[in-house]
Amino acid sequence: MLLCFDDEQDLATRLARELGRPMGVITRHRFPDGETRVVLPKPLPSDVIVLRGMQHQPNDRLVELLIAAPAARGWGVRHLMLVAPYLAYMRQDMEFTPGEAVSQRHIAALLSTQFDRVVTVDPHLHRIASLDEVMPRGRGVALSAAAQLGRFIAVQVPGAVLVGPDEESGQWVAEAARAGKLEHAVGRKVRFGDTQVQLAFPELDVRGRSVVLLDDMASTGRTLIGAAREALERGAASVDVAVTHALFNGDALPALRAAGVRHIWSSNAVPHETNAVCIAELLATALRRK
Ligand code: R5P
Numbered sequence: 001m002l003l004c005f006d007d008e009q010d011l012a013t014r015l016a017r018e019l020g021r022p023m024g025v026i027t028r029h030r031f032p033d034g035e036t037r038v039v040l041p042k043p044l045p046s047d048v049i050v051l052r053g054m055q056h057q058p059n060d061r062l063v064e065l066l067i068a069a070p071a072a073r074g075w076g077v078r079h080l081m082l083v084a085p086y087l088a089y090m091r092q093d094m095e096f097t098p099g100e101a102v103s104q105r106h107i108a109a110l111l112s113t114q115f116d117r118v119v120t121v122d123p124h125l126h127r128i129a130s131l132d133e134v135m136p137r138g139r140g141v142a143l144s145a146a147a148q149l150g151r152f153i154a155v156q157v158p159g160a161v162l163v164g165p166d167e168e169s170g171q172w173v174a175e176a177a178r179a180g181k182l183e184h185a186v187g188r189k190v191r192f193g194d195t196q197v198q199l200a201f202p203e204l205d206v207r208g209r210s211v212v213l214l215d216d217m218a219s220t221g222r223t224l225i226g227a228a229r230e231a232l233e234r235g236a237a238s239v240d241v242a243v244t245h246a247l248f249n250g251d252a253l254p255a256l257r258a259a260g261v262r263h264i265w266s267s268n269a270v271p272h273e274t275n276a277v278c279i280a281e282l283l284a285t286a287l288r289r290k
Pocket of ligand 1: 091124165166168169194197215216217218219220221222223224
């Protein structure tokens with residue numbers, strides 16, 4: 001059975017259809033004191049997949065998972081898998097200031113105590129190469145939507161040049177470029193705070209060219225806004241944006257448009273109005289192998 005939460009049924013419906021599995025819905029109620037009641041469908045089969053993205057209020061979602069998983073086990077589930085298309089806390093991957101917990105390690109370890117497998121899409125693997133470094137070997141499975149995004153971009157903007165705003169994006173941009181047979185380049189970024197970033201655009205002549213910026217996620221959008229401004233100042237004919245994870249917190253979306261970005265596309269790893277690429281088949285193919 002595929003279980004999803006009440007606020008995230010669209011991707012779950014598509015995934016259940018791809019897998020040919022029944023779908024159940026976990027409902028929630030917020031008590032006046034902020035606690036959450038979690039209600040699972042019963043009875044449950046012995047093999048269950050829980051689909052839960054950890055975007056927006058990741059702490060609430062984490063607690064909901066930490067309640068739902070042992071409850072499911074208590075009702076006879078033997079094999080329990082988490083599909084978290086967006087896995088939160090992956091960017092806190094070092095002690096940036098003395099005493100700062102490396103949350104990536106601790107959250108990944110916590111999830112792996114509850115689930116036999118954790119499947120995710122384009123997790124922010126920057127200072128670690130694989131989820132095996134933060135979970136027991138083989139428990140974490142990282143998929144990528146980059147190839148799908150690359151093929152999508154190649155159809156939308158033939159001859160586009162793909163630009164990754166920073167070094168981390170190099171892995172996704174290279175894969176997207178390969179799949180879409182597009183030229184690509186990667187810039188550099190220095191972050192000074194949540195919304196303060198300085199971008200160094202790649203050494204690339206973009207005059208008159210269609211530039212598509214590609215990244216794993218847009219949160220405040222400041223990384224992409226900085227790169228878009230640079231591309232336009234350097235004479236790009238158009239700038240579009242594609243991301244796997246459409247967090248787009250706060251004013252990110254209008255600010256990107258105000259910076260001159262034409263199209264904004266995302267995968268449906270995070271439900272959002274910009275969703276243009278569906279990852280149901282990508283997930284289903286991987287899940288059939290597990
Ligand atoms: C980090 O380097 C990521 O790959 C993204 O570039 C970053 O998280 C985007 O954050 P924001 O949209 O807040 O600039």
